[in-house]
Amino acid sequence: MHNICKVIGVLAICCIIFSCKQKDTTTEGQREAIVSEQPNIVLFMVDDMGWQDTSVPFWTKKTAFNARYNTPNMERLAREGMKFTQAYATSVCSPTRVSLMTGMNAARHRVTNWTLRRDMLQPMEVNHKKLKFPRWNVNGLSPVPDIESTVYATPLPKLLQEAGYYTIHTGKAHFGAIGTPAENPKNIGFDVNIAGHAAGAPESYLGIENFGNGEKGKEVWAVPGLEKYHGKDIFLTEALTKESILAIDSAKVAKKPFFLYMAHYAVHTPLYGDNRFEQKYLDAGLDTKEAKYASMIEGMDKSLGDIMDYLEKNKLAENTVILFMSDNGGLSVHARGGEPNTHNKPLNSGKGSAYEGGIREPMLVKWPNKIKPNTVTDTKVIIEDFYPTILDLAGVENYNTVQEIDGQSFMGVLKGEDVKNNERALFWHYPNEWGPSGPGIGASSTIRKGDWKLIYYHLDSRFELFNIANDIGETTNLVTSEKEKLKALAIELGNYLRSVNAQMPSNKETDQQVPWPDAEIVINQINN
Template sequence: MKKLATFICLTFAAVTILKAQDKPNVVFILADDMGYGDLGAYGQKLIRTPNIDKLAENGLLFTQFYAGTSVCAPSRSSLMTGQHTGHTAIRGNYEIKPEGQRPLPDSTITLAKMFKKAGYTTGDFGKWGLGFVGSSGDPLNQGFDQFYGYNCQRQSHNYFPEHLWNNTQKVNLDNSFTNLQVYAPELIQQQALNFIENNQRKPFFLYLSYTLPHAGLQLPAANEEFEQYKKAFNEQPRAIKKEWDGNGYQPQAYPHAAYAAMVTTLDTYVGQVVAKLKALGLDKNTLIIFTSDNGPHREGGNDPEFFNSSGGFRGIKRSLYEGGIREPMIASWPGKIQKGRRSDQAGAFWDFLPTFAELTRQPVPAHVDGLSILPVLLSKGKQQQHEFLYWEFHEDGGRQAVRKGKWKGVKNMADLETSGWELYNLETDQKEHNDLAAQQPAIVKELEEIAGRSHRPSDVTEWNFKRN
């Protein structure tokens, strides 16, 4: 009888695991302020990224994929909701004192909520920025079973914070601006690896919302990559004009080496995640997505031109030119996604929700702006194409951008003397140097009409355009 009971238990466990494996795990890795050109797979020459490059080698690399917009919170809102920044609830970096950002509304349908409805365990490890602890936007109220990291994106500008959050529990750390001891990314990474270990027998959605390589340019005291890059670049220390008082970004004497080491540290973390999946036998049943929330930054002493971080495109973070919103995007799934492929499919953050809905056989929510890109990922079926892609940015007077086929329009809302539109043919001018607005008034008018109908009024006054 004991043998029979043992056999039944083992059989039940095996069936449970098989059912779990019918649902692929999804690991979504989001870098913070990483440019299109910061990875070896996208042409980077100075920074080592072997693990992420391996993902591209073993999977699918996109060349025309875009973030939600060109700064953190609205781009992540677009990712979570499947809506572009003319529709999604959070359209700017709206700060709430003392700690946090404007929250997503209760009614929001997010990626995490959708995965939970499909029977997945969900976890977010890193930076949130879409609602302070206990608010409607708290990750625990937006579909995540577990959260560990920075709730507030402003707090994440310091990699040696005084606290992090474990769900709604504050985790105090032995740090102050004069005592930088505990490097937060290492704690967050360990919690993420634990999540994989603890949920290996059931399907999971793991959102790795890393803070690297966002400013400040900070690393642990003993970081081999930092020392190696200082030598490789023959970088001489820059004078620190003022002692850091804990406010703003900590000054960095070796900004080139620091930024490169932060990117390589992120790459190491990605390698650890892949290794953990392989060690647990989960790699063949796990879809990994890697991308970044917006273009490269020039904050805290960073120098994106030194690394060609924008990959030759015009603009950086806070710009709606290609360098501010076109991002690296890599998808890897052994046995499902063919190795070594490249795709010029034009897509954006709002495509992920319908893609994962199709993957998990969930209905696509109403008012979603995206299209499923599962056909191009799996090389099966006909891939739909966007009629257009649309972005908003609500700083510096405001900007809009529209891409329709080969045409890309960028509008400076602060330019009241003219229409404000610039027009570029991305087939012949990907660097957006030759403004064709004067020669193509009909195209400009068409893009103006698209922009006008794509902006849904917001209850936040500064997120509305006066001229719409």
């Protein structure tokens, strides 16, 4: 009799929880228990933030740049969670964001450069003197099929939304070109869109300048949807933070777990001084550009701290995972103060480059009661890994996608398991032209495997080979002394590119496709 009653009781609870057509009689305590099974997830994505743009050292020692910047909340996040010293994205923004939202490597999804205007190659690609670039997916991501020059994929937020999450997009979107569905984050599964659109940079960071709205000829760059702050003395980073917190409040009212994609426009150009922090950097002797940049970094860090404080104050912190990442290496080739291409040292170069300065990112993860505080891992991860990992964190299983997923979940790393994947090959593919000239910048394909990294430049079929463990600054090209390693990596890179049907540019003079890195003509050059 006791067992029968017990079964009846369980069935009664199940009916209350799962019957959505009947009157909701779930108590607040029962509802909170259901929600608590899924953690809240905050993905804090910074734009153009370099590996060294923080007081948190991601190298074996602190550097002068770590001493320059003030990011106490990143320090706090590192103390409370896990630091990844070898985390990677792509060298420019849209490819990273599409990889994040699809789980695909850029070579496969073909959104290999930054997007903006529909059906248009970038002017610097059309006008390149020697290379003719492929018709890449200039229109970005699409959640629906049959839109020209897009990658059709099942977006990450859509799967989270279907799993019961209240999904919030804040800040920079840059997923799809103007006039395509993914221009609006709501079309890829976000319940809320705060200030996201097709453009990848703001016209202004200042509320007193209406974030660029009202400036003739600049409409494409004006930040949308923040009219309540127009005319006010508020920095864009602060306005986005305030709106994000209001959106989390809505999730609480809806009794749903939330996914907050906190995608700041900072620290992308144009460089604007955040007047809450700028003066102290001027007083420290930085030039005006670098003082502005440092103030934008500190404002971004304050946003992180404000969100962490809010979660703690509202008793949400213990059930919230925070992931911190940047979309590409720190800007260094132009628009900065001081010597170009030095702002990410000891890494070489910066944004737009195949060198470590263009692709290695500051990454932190906090997962209360799961991640041991103040831990460090040298496990290599890449941006497409976030897709399966976030779904794992949310408990989403057996999901179906229209695309093939390249990313690998790093859930085991977060749990402290002995994950032996440092011999896993990582790939980058950029058959495009970014614009500026600088070290490692230009059309290229790259493989990182173990300690070794091979870059293949499309313009002249030239290789650079580095041992990153011994030479993090990529100063010594080992192509002549390590020919067997070079050939092995070139073959693996070529096989991978063909396996994902990667695009290659062609030579304008011969109208021939640039050879694959393992083509016979290229390998013969190695042997000679």
